[in-house]
Amino acid sequence: MTVAVKSRVEEQAIEAKKAAKTLAILSTEEKNQVLHVLADTLEEKFETILSANHKDLQAGREKGYEEAFMDRLALTKERVYDFAKGLREVAELEDPTGDVLSNWTLDNGLDVKQVRVPLGVIGMIYEARPNVTVDATGLALKSGNAIVLKGGSSAINSNKAIVDVMHEALEDTKIPKQAVQFIASTDRAATQELFTMKEHIDVLIPRGGGSLINAVVNNATVPVLETGVGNCHIYVDVDADVEKALNILVNAKTDRPAVCNAAETLIVHKNWLAKHKDALIETLKQNNIAVHGDEEAVRVIPGAVLADEDDWANEYLSLDIAVKVVDSVEAAIAHIDQYGTKHSEAIVTEDAQAVTTFMNLVDAAALYHNASTRFTDGGALGFGAEIGISTQKLHARGPMGLPALTTIKYIMSGNGQVR
Template identity: 70%
Template sequence: MTKVVEPVSVKSQAKLAQKASKSLGMLSTQVKNEALHVVADYLDQNVATILTANEQDLQNGKKAGYDDAYMDRLALSEARVKEFAQGLRDVAKLDDPSGETLDEWTLENGLNVATVRVPLGVIGMIYEARPNVTVDATGLALKSGNAIVLKGGSSAIHSNRAIVKLMKEALANTEVSSDAVQFIDSTDREATEELFTMKEHIDVLIPRGGGKLISAVVNNATVPVLETGVGNCHIYVDKDADAQKAISIFVNAKTDRPAVCNAAETLIVHSEWLSANKEALVSAFNEHGIGVYGCEKAVKEIERAEPATEDHWASEFLSLDIAVKVVNDVSEAVEHIDNYGTKHSEAIVTESKETAARFTGLVDAAAVYHNASTRFTDGSALGFGAEIGISTQKLHARGPMGLPALTTVKYVMSGSGQIR
């Protein structure tokens, strides 16, 4: 009798991850670290396999007409593969939050109470384009004791498929169950929508990508969502800003990697500062090939600036373009950010501590900066190792999410027969 092999369903994968999470949560830090090193070494040894798969995605991307910013996020190189493999080793070096006692006390009746960090359980990761997220998210999940179900975008299907296959092969040689990493190998929208509602098996969903993806998850999921946000980031140059410092910070935030979420998209400039430093600012625009869209005042002051539309204020350019808003004080700057910001990263450049304190106090964002580039809103830059995303919400986790953000707490009580 021929055995009928049923196709793997999203539900069955979620169940496997849930079962694996139970044993994973009990493993020692040493065992988890050893597994991360095994996976990292195996990825290093199979760079060619990953790049061959990535080339298929890049060819498909070209045929589909993806823009340069999207293609940059999709593309892998030997250096990028080595980088995310090293990221796993870096995560292995970090303190393991799982099992950490956060607080402990004894009641009058002798009952001991402790709050202990424990893994969330099963993380559903929904993301677009970036194959490095496949590795970063898996590394952080496993180190913190969580299983993970990965649903990447169709544009990176070949890259993600190859990477996950290699990671599972590597885990087969460790004490970490390969079932702790599940990849939904489907480009069907129905598979993603099924993941949205699998509350009995998935503990949290983390969407990472463009605004449409994030909104779709937030608005349709019945599973709790850790919301990451798009980055419409602003830099406000105050009247008391040092000119060299301001231009250096702006150029870094705009041009270092224009296609990432912590790049600057709007430059807000105090009218007095612009009058005094217009020539230097325009020179920076020209030197770095930055396209300028401005408010009425900016268009008058900056010769090649084009009038900004509502879309220019509200959207990520993800390119070497900038929107420029001229204001008369810090209150106007904050008001503009309140209207168009995405609560990601906002910066002020000023030598006035009073103005800086007012700005950082009033601006509602996960990260606020004084005299520094917004490019530091990043898990690795802040010492978290690889990040799983940048949360722009206010519950549970906010900002770059490292290992502690992937845990919750459990109250553990120990007594000697106390009853109430």
């Protein structure tokens, strides 16, 4: 690691920590005003952002990036306006900071309050998702946190342009532009430096593929809010309604195949498959879904290829899907236990007992009955923009909105009490 890289990253983290002190005392109204200014400015400057994004897309094509990757990287006027819409939605959300979660008085008269407060400084490490630059910033500022952004090199021009626009917008607001730091270096050393900057960064949030997330989780000494990849399953039970099952499958697989809440595996009860195989085959064919199946699936579904061990764990992010045939809900759950990533899992059935079994035994952040996994999203669930989807169990789980970016503080008030 070069001294220059280390020195600059540390300098930015220190600036963010100082700015966090200003954020911590702002009112909700003041923070909301800033979010609206950011939204207006992003819309006004969308052409600047698209011009920078064009450079990243051109570089991506030259490097032969996959279609799913390019989809996450690409910006349009509509997507930039969606960024702005997300900021305005966050402004409308209830501010969790300052909420009194509980309040009691001890026998000696000491008053005790448990209050939500900002985490402080958030380090955000992410890949080819320019939307994260805006979403994470909006959520951080609304919850009273400063943020240090480290996007992937593939989106370096897009992210830098977005942050430059936001810095311009912040010039005339009560939030100093130092509250939003962007590490423009593409040197891996810059990311590694964030891993160990415990004295300046309060929490790291990685968002991207499995290799990125594992690198952060395995190497960071800063506390990590772990987001996870999405090997999501749709289990079609023996008495599942055909129309519901096929509509859910199509939506979960094809609506946006490159996102983490898309379905990657279809588990289907053998008796349902025997009865409705023609409808399933036609649906797969119409939607150009390529099947990697077990022996029974390959025997039944024309064109299916035999799945190997990697297929069951694969996050395809494409129109490929793994298909597993089982003889019970318990077998479906066992398969999910072995290969799932604790992200989002769905059961399609009209059997109440099967629903209860599935909901009680499947270990995942989000579970669905007769609905698509595509709803595991902060916006879809009413959180506004999300900072990521947590698949861990401590502090936050599932789509992380504003409350996930706060911690608690105990505030005691007395009249001279001593112990």
